[in-house]
Amino acid sequence: MSSIDLDAPVNPGRRTALGMAAAAAGGLLAPGLASAAPSAGDVSPKVLRYAFRVAETGFDPAKLSDLYSRIITAHLFEGLYGYDYLAEPAKIKPLTAAALPEVSADFRVFTVKLKPGIFFTDDEAFGGKPRELVAQDYVYSIKRFADPANKSPAWGELEELRLVGLAEVREEALSKRTPFDYEREVAGLRALDRYTIRFEVREPQPRLVEFLAQGDLYGALAREVVERYGDQIPAHPVGTGPFKLVQWRRSSLVALERNPQYREVLYDAEPAADDAEGQAMLAKYKGRRLPLVDRVEVSIIEENQPRWLSFLNQQHDFIERVPEEFINIAMPGGKLAANLKHQGIQGYRTLYWDVVVTLYNMEHPVIGGYTPDKVALRRAINLGTNIQREISLGRRGQAIPAQAMEVPHTTGYDPKFKTEMSDFDPGRARALLDLYGYLDKDGDGWREMPDGSPLVLVKNTQPDQFTRGLEEIWQRDMQAIGLKVDLRIAKWPENLRTAQAGKAMIWDVASSSSQPDGQGALGRLYGPMSGGANLARFKNKQFDAIYDKMKALPDGPERLALFQEAKRIAVAYAPYKNHVHRYVTDMAHPWVQGYRRPVFHNDFWHYVDVDNSLKKA
Structure with missing residues (x-):
């Protein structure tokens, strides 16, 4: 899955590392693989600096749904399992667990043993004493997602595991309006002893281990910390991970430093035998203690131009997702630009495991509903949206059309599957609108509702320049079929809250996978997840029955069908418009070494090295 051929065309199903060959003029070594050794007297801290393009929302795992906050929490908290950093395809391995689960033959009982001797970061909540991670910490942390007081957007995902007894405790708290009973033993979520956890589910869950590998959400949080800080938990994330939070200026700067209490964890991985890049990285770093860097500083720069310039000016060492408007400058023809290559800059292009969608609030009186006229309106909007123009103009070619919710590299994704989601047919769109009575009845150039009332598509959007460009393309598309658009501009976190509350009519959002199994993407349409993953609030009994059946089936032809x-x-019902799966290109200066975009997980900082000797004075 890794190629070191600089001039090879990019295969949409594989990742390509660019800039791996030595620069002819400068004699630069293959980035990330070899470099001049730092001098014996060099004790400068190794600091990784880069910028998020979207602000974080906080660091309480039970209250998160956004990617950028989860990147932070992935380095603070640890799940029972994690992903091998270099293995492709993805491979799950024990993290705080001593081994993979003991699983019953019917996939309903999972027993996990913890490694003893793992400790939380020191905190005042522990009264000045070391605090060891124990099985009960995972029991408590998972219960927090069921606590109605936390209003966890991830509860829907947890609920579908059907842990025996957990939903009942939640329902009792809701019905009686009493606090969630954390003391009550839940049969499906029990600490058998100090280091043993037993999970029991009502229905077979062949892929439960993938759930347990999401440390950014389901990592262990100590009860003493929650009780000490209460509502301030988002600012006091105390975990067992490789880093600790040392500075947080909301929507501005997040700084993490090496966790002094982090146990001895040595670099190890299992790259494929034919993965030359991965094998070289393993040879270089194997046996070194993690994390390799001392500090990570993350700025929030929402506008693309200043974020790109901050990288070029070496204010940041790394840029995650080169902005689309600069991609043809950075990588003309899919190759690293000569001037960047000469500086030793490294580029990494990946067909990402995400999908960009427009959600339609199915409970909204204008856009929502299941009657033929409402379905026709949504389908007309979809057919009138020019995805190819969005890709070529708005995204500078850095995407492919998305036919369905499933994302590349996951179970259920079929690159040959074709739907009308990628069709651009304004003639059919206008015909659908005419047929169902969406006509311009007052002659002002805009269509009205079938009853003659105004028809305005109210869309939430963000203020950054890139998003504005995409909205201009879409507005022209809608104008061409006679639909009036009103844009409501707000920051991304605010738009997320609006959508979760069911108050957004239309909003564009991207969804990425955190698991190899593609069923998670279908959660965007699963009725019980309405208001959580299912931001469109789509409800369909036939779909829900299919979804429930899929959960219990092992991988195979029946499940794929x-x-x-x-x-x-x-x-058919069009609660979403699937737009694209994006290519993402990351870039790093030559002193950032050992980077590879992680698949299905958000933690990589502790595997990356920074060679201060390569920085210019």
Whole structure:
């Protein structure tokens, strides 16, 4: 899955590392693989600096749904399992667990043993004493997602595991309006002893270990910390991970430093035998203690131009997702630009495991509903949206059309599957609107509702320049079929809250996978997840039945056939418009070494090295 051929065309199903060959003029060594050794007297801290393009929302795992906050929490908290940094395809391995789970033959009982001797970061909540990680910490942390007081957007995902007894405790708290009973033993979530956890589910869960590998959400949080800080938990994330939070200026700067209490964890991985890049990285770093860097500083720069310039000017060592408007300067023709290559800058292009969608609030009186006229309106909007123009102009070619919710590199994704989601047919769009009575009845150039009332598409959006460019393309598309648009501009976190509350009519959002299994993407349409993953609030009994059946089935032809059925229902009712799967290109200066974009997980900082000797004075 890794190529070191600088001039090779990019295969959409594989990742390519660019700039790996030595620069002819400067004689630069293959970045990330070899470098001049730092001098014996060099004790300068190794600091990784880069910028998020979207602000974080906080660091309480139970209250998170956004990617950028989860990147932070992935380095503070640890799940029972994690992903091998270099293995491709993805491979799950024990993290705080001593081994993979002991699993019953019917996939309903999972027993996990913890490694003893793992400690939380020191905190005042522990009264000045070392605090060891124990099985009960995971029991408590997972219960927090079920606590109605936390209003966890991830509860829907946890609920579908069907842990025996957990939903009942939640329902009792809701019905009686009493605090969630953390003391009550839940049969499906028990600490058998100090280091043993037992999970029991009502229905077979062949892929439960993938859930347990999401440390950014389901990592262990100590109860003493929650009780000490209460509502201030988002600012006091105390975990067992490789870093600790040392500075947070909301929507401005997040700084993490090496966790002094982090146990001895040595660099190890299992790259494929034919993965030359991965094998070289393993040879260089194997046996070194993690984390390799001392500090990570993350700025928030929402506008693309200053974020790009901050990288070029070496204010940042790394840029995650080169902005689309600069990609043809940075990588003309899919190759690293000569001037950047000469500086030793490294480029990494990946067909990302995400999908960009427009959500339509199915409970909104204008855009929502399941009657033929409402379905026709959404389908007309979809058919009138020019995805190819969005890709070529708005995204500078850095995407492919998305036919369904499933994302590349996951189960259920079929690159040959074709739907009308990628069709651009304004003639059909206008015909659908005419047929169902969406006509311009007052002659002002805009269509009205079938009853003659005003028809305005109210869309939430962000203020950054890139998003404005995309909205201009979409507005022109809608104007061409006679639909009036009103844009409501707010920052991304505010738009997320609005959508979660069911108050947004239309909003564009990207969804990425955190698991190899593609069923998670279908959660965007699963009725019980309405208001959480299912921001469109779509509810369909046939779809939900398919979804429930898929959970219990092992991977195979029968399950893949259900994926196809689920996709067709989604297209038929059109609660979303699937836009694209994006290519992402990351870049790093030559002193940032050992980077590889992680698949299905957000933690990589502790595997990356910074060679201060390569920095210019």
